[in-house]
Amino acid sequence: MTQAGDEQHQALVRRAQEILSAGASADAAFVELAADGGYDLRAIAIAVSMAAGTSLVDAEKRWAEDGEAALEEVEGDPEELGWLLAIAGFFDFHRPLDEREQQVRTLLNQALRAHGGWRSGHFGTITRHLEAGQLHDALESMAGSSPRTFAPRSRPAPSTYWTRLVEAAELLAADGDDGRLAEIAALCRRHLDELPPADPGAGG
Structure with a gap:
């Protein structure tokens, strides 16, 4: 140039x-x-x-x-x-993550796979948040979607899904919490407690 x-x-x-x-x-x-x-x-x-x-x-x-x-x-x-x-996320800034944030992203990716199937638009939004390091946004979006109980081409694991979201919320709260992370964690624990014993992901 x-x-x-x-x-x-x-x-x-x-x-x-x-x-x-x-x-x-x-x-x-x-x-x-x-x-x-x-x-x-x-x-x-x-x-x-x-x-x-x-x-x-x-x-x-x-x-x-x-x-x-x-x-x-x-x-x-x-x-x-x-x-x-x-x-497509072209304009997104992919901020570097510290060690704890990398652990959070790993947990959220594990939950993503345990869901059993996403609408393409929702999946794209979550993966964009994860790639850009927007972990709070990814967590909140995922907490609002219940995993499938059955999917012909995947193996949904609801207890793994909710457990990983709880763990991610607790790790993120180490930075301090305005109450929203506690609400998300409580919501995910409630979903976890309501799962039937036959949940294929039991044992997380």
Whole structure:
């Protein structure tokens, strides 16, 4: 990248940061910058991703993996492209997790597999939260969905599901709790207590 190109890129990232700081969503920031003109959609997408905290290397990698195909799918329409990139997690910042948070994510992934089957949209939302390190959001979303009691292509394990969610809530509460984590843990324990003895996941 030339010096002039680098300066333009930095200016675009700063502008994206200003829009995000004002409370706009990432896809709304993308559309606003696209409407300003002067930049191609690839550059705008990468700038918004970086403004949200992602490194240039990772943003460019995401574009290579998902952006080009999405751009072709929407035939260059900025609003459609911004929406597609957002739901694919393109703009998400994947924050690093400490050791305890990694344990929480492991527990939530175990619960995810024990559920027995998710609607594709719900599954996509949860996995995005987990990838981005948004553990509270993932936990809350999962606590609102009861596992299947039977699924032809999987082995639901309800007691494992609720047990792992309780353990995840307790680990997250080590940072301090405004009461919501305690509510989630209590809800999951109640579901666990209500399970019939024949639960295939008994013993967690």
